[in-house]
Amino acid sequence: MADWNPALYTRFEDERTRPAAELLARVPLAAPLLACDLGCGPGNSTALIAARYPGAEVIGLDASPAMLASARARLPGLAFALADAATWIPERAPDLIYANAVLQWLPDHARLLPRLFGLLAPGGVLAVQMPDNLAEPTHRLMRDVAADGPWAAAIGDPAVAGRLGRMLEPAAYYDLLAPHAAEVDVWRTAYHHRMADAAAIVDWVSATGLRPFLDPLDAGERAGFLSAYTAEIEAAYPPRSDGRRLLAFPRVFIVARAR
Numbered sequence: 581m582a583d584w585n586p587a588l589y590t591r592f593e594d595e596r597t598r599p600a601a602e603l604l605a606r607v608p609l610a611a612p613l614l615a616c617d618l619g620c621g622p623g624n625s626t627a628l629i630a631a632r633y634p635g636a637e638v639i640g641l642d643a644s645p646a647m648l649a650s651a652r653a654r655l656p657g658l659a660f661a662l663a664d665a666a667t668w669i670p671e672r673a674p675d676l677i678y679a680n681a682v683l684q685w686l687p688d689h690a691r692l693l694p695r696l697f698g699l700l701a702p703g704g705v706l707a708v709q710m711p712d713n714l715a716e717p718t719h720r721l722m723r724d725v726a727a728d729g730p731w732a733a734a735i736g737d738p739a740v741a742g743r744l745g746r747m748l749e750p751a752a753y754y755d756l757l758a759p760h761a762a763e764v765d766v767w768r769t770a771y772h773h774r775m776a777d778a779a780a781i782v783d784w785v786s787a788t789g790l791r792p793f794l795d796p797l798d799a800g801e802r803a804g805f806l807s808a809y810t811a812e813i814e815a816a817y818p819p820r821s822d823g824r825r826l827l828a829f830p831r832v833f834i835v836a837r838a839r
């Protein structure tokens with residue numbers, strides 16, 4: 581897949597950073613020594629961690645060179661490094677592993693989350709937030725449009741491009757971590773983001789969930805796909821009483837503290 585586009589991602593930075601702040605607010609740590617922001621993206625979540633814990637060593641980790649370059653430009657005083665969350669092993673045990681809006685891109689959560697939890701220092705915290713929106717119109721319509729058009733062969737199986745089946749039920753995350761943890765807090769929240777129009781909703785997902793659908797397409801296919809998809813989004817998210825569209829966006833939060 582092509583690299584991430586930090587400029588497009590940060591277009592909706594306030595909305596994307598709100599769950600990051602709400603996750604961090606629930607982290608029960610007073611003064612961690614080492615905090616790792618896994619999937620730090622352009623550094624928006626890393627900045628929150630550094631502001632809450634000015635005495636901590638804060639390291640941002642990401643698999644995208646473009647995102648890391650953006651994060652380094654934003655926070656020149658912090659350390660950032662290339663890492664794949666699937667295989668990352670820290671040099672020493674972190675007190676906080678924080679992963680906002682990243683683990684939904686990785687498979688095998690039944691192994692991944694206990695693995696990350698097992699990397700913590702005693703008393704450390706794993707804090708995770710993941711969009712849980714694969715059944716929302718934004719994502720269902722990506723798969724529907726992908727299956728029916730001249731772009732279908734290039735995209736392949738829409739269920740694969742759409743990462744179907746990766747997310748577990750909230751209670752399943754609790755069951756995975758609770759036997760090994762001092763405390764596990766799991767919750768699910770649906771945000772309703774105010775969007776200017778249907779095109780803004782398409783721009784929002786173009787930076788994230790739509791990437792696996794668009795990346796394999798040539799310019800002509802991409803224009804055709806986006807036109808068909810935007811028409812579906814237009815109908816699925818009608819104007820509200822003030823003319824804006826409301827983008828319903830469920831997210832799952834997990835905060836687990838080690839013994």
Ligand SMILES: C[S@@+](CC[C@H](N)C(=O)[O-])C[C@H]1O[C@@H](n2cnc3c(N)ncnc32)[C@H](O)[C@@H]1O
Nearest residue numbers: 619620621625642643644647664665680681682
């Ligand atoms: C949606 S952004 C989240 C950025 C930021 N944490 C935030 O709160 O807005 C997802 C980030 O996860 C990164 N990512 C995706 N797969 C990854 C992996 N396997 N290992 C590390 N980072 C990954 C992407 O490069 C991207 O920067």
